[in-house]
Amino acid sequence: MTFEQVSLLILLIAMLALFSLERFRIEIVAIAGLLAGYALGLYPANQVFAGFASPVVITVVEILLVVQVLARARILDRLAGLLGEARLSNTGVIAALSSATGLLSIFMNNIGAFSIGLPVALRVSAVMKIPKRQLVMPISFAALLGGIVSLIGTPANLLVSDAMAQATGTGFRLFEFAYVGAPLLIIGIAFVSWRAPRTFAETGNDAATPNPAARRVVGERHIPDHSPLIGVNLAEIPSRFGLQPHALIRNNAFVFGARDKSHVVAGDYLLAETDDTVLAELTASGALSPARHPAVPQVELTSIEAVVMPESTLVGSRLRSLEVFSSRGIVVAALSMRSPRIEGRFEDLQLSIGDILVLEGEHAAITEALEECECLPLASQPPSHGSGGAWQPFIIFACGVAATAFGLLQPDIAFAAVVLALALLNYLNIRQAMADLNWPIIIMLAAMIPIGSAVASTGTAEVIATGLRAVIPIANPVAGVGLLLFLAMAITPFVNNATVAIVLSPIAIEFASIAHHSPAAYLLAVAAGASLDFLTPFGHHNNTLAMGVGSYRFRDFLKIGGPLALGSYFLTLVLVYVFWL
Known part of the structure; x- marks a missing residue:
């Protein structure tokens, strides 16, 4: 191995480790790795910032700008009302919400689709008395599965398409991913819709909670005059009022001592944990009063x-x-x-x-x-000025999708026209929207592109492929695709799926060269594996957010995500073999 190949492997391993540890911001790690690669001579100076001009990065930015407009329109709000009126089982409600979220994810990034579906799921949970644990994780997984279906569903798909174009001169079309992605989405939604009510049954994890739709909250409240809590000691409060006291504050000082001897008096402040419904009821009854900031207006709150x-x-x-x-x-x-x-x-x-x-x-x-x-x-808000109730943004976006689907325009050009049209019609304030973008992810993506290109240009991909060939029959297309899919699924719980696509795409192309086969099947395996991230709550932002909102434990992801990941692996292999090998 050459010095460049060894140094590149060490750099990639170090960056992947730092990404997974999450002790440093991802954009800092990416920029440091980018500059380290230049210092090691892995690419020339004119390629250091080439990633920021990549059509992949530009398309991701454009999609994120469009999503800001579509998210304000609250397009799933009507679905919440329809589900509230329908007499569906929990499985049916989960399937409907997951299908809607998965469908959105086909045309926008995963986190955007999940962000639109999450408020609706929580409102449905409250109205229909369905434990939110049965709803939040399924729509998170549906958003990940929906992203596999189209070219623009996730940055990983754009990246492997770009690698395909560089290797063969032609990238993937908008819906070529659907041969694999669509069956995965349909079967995945069917599985989680069946599995979630049984895993998170009301008699199981939520049995100890009087109201399954309620949420545990922490709040600090003032004890008003004539409150029924006055004279009660802290040990009695949980059984009598449903509050779990954490601290009692009197005259800006903590009241210490045994709980059965610490009594509440008028004017105290109580820091306690309880269900949000219990806290609201005690506040409404006058047993507790809000500790308001003096600047808060007392009308129209x-x-x-x-x-x-x-x-x-x-x-x-x-x-x-x-x-x-x-x-x-x-x-x-x-x-x-x-x-x-x-x-x-x-x-x-x-x-x-x-x-x-x-x-x-x-x-x-x-x-x-x-x-x-x-x-x-998470609560319903009036739609923003200029976008409420109007279908024009969706029509404009659909035109951009159609132009890409029929090959009339490249994705970056088509969606640039969409952004321009939305801005001209006052649906999008570009200056404000650019400030609201998730810049750490964009910077990370742009910084990793030259490093990923170096995997191919330095011959590192060939070295890795040759080494694997000695122990695994990667000349057999099924074995090669299976190995790449396994590697992608094994790495993506720990690093961003775009990074997985960047690192593995050159290796996939080398596998295809060894097998004397088109790289399409191998790159599709990389794209699918990078999005099949169901095992951990920290692999994808959607799962992290779902864990917080749904109050899941780590093992809950294994209960549903484990079988889903295993089934998705074999189903992807079959679909790739049938349609691409």
Whole structure:
């Protein structure tokens, strides 16, 4: 092996390890790796930032801009009403929500589709008394499966298509992935719709909760005069009022001592954990009163729930430092945490991905604040000006999809025209939308492209393929495809699926060369495997968000994701063999 090949392998292993550890921001790791590759002589200076001009990156940016417009239109809101009126079983409701989310994911990125479907799932859970654990994970998996169906469903598909174009002169068409992706989506939705109600039955994981649709929240409340809690000691509060007290504050100081000897008095503040419905009932009855910020107006207040997204600026912040809310007179009334660790007062709690904030304040102020800090609202909101109830954005987007599907325009050109049309018709503020993009993912994607190209240009892919050939009969197309699919599925729970596609695409092309076969089947295996990420809650943003919102445990992903991943592996092999080998 040459110095370039050895150094590239070491660089890739180091970057994959750093990505999986998540101790450093992904864009920092990607840029550091990009510059390290240049310092090692893996590519010339004019190729260092070539990834930022790649049609793949440009198309991803354009799709993300379009998704911002489509998400504001709340296109699944009507589905929530229809499901509430229909007399469907839990399995039927899960199938309907998962199908709608999977269908959206065919035409937009996975996280965008999941973000649109999640508020609807939570409203359906509350209205139909279906445990949210039965709904959230299935729509997360459906979004991942839907992304496999089309060229624009996920960046991994765009990347393998670009590799195909460089190897053969022609990339994949818009729906060529559907030969594999569509059956995976249909069978996957059928499986999770059947499995989820049985895995997360009301008599199982939710049995201890009086209301399966309720959510455990932490809140700090004032004890008003004449409250029934006055005179009650902390040990009696759980059985009498359904509250789990964490701290009692009197005159800005904690009340210490045995719980059975610590009694509540008027004017105290109680930091407690309970179901959101219990907290709302006690507040409405006057047993508790909100600890409002003095800047909050006392008229025309509204309450909106919002989830902390992976790219949110609030991740890692403590409640006392959330100026984005306090400057607008917005109060964080309660907090649903994935793993409540209560230390200090309510304002000392630290936010993480998937936490749900219960915000109280003026509706317009909350909406503005959530857009600024990149949190996803879970309560219905009036559609934004210029997009509410209008089908024009969908028609414009459909025209772009059609132009790509029929080969009239390349995807980056077609969706550039869509973005321009939306901006001219005032559906899209490009300056604001660009600021709201998930730039860490885009930077990571652009920075990894030259490194991925070096895997082929330095001969590293050939070395890896030759080494594997000595132990596995990769000259047999089925063995080669099976190995690539296994590698992609094994790596993607730990790193971004785009990185998996970038690293494995050159190796897939080398496998195809050894077998004297078209690289299409091998690249399809890489694309599918990069999206079949069901085993862990940290492999994909959707799963991380689902774990927080649905209050899942790590093993819950194995219960449903394990059989789904195993079945998807063999089904993908069969489909690739039938349609592409």
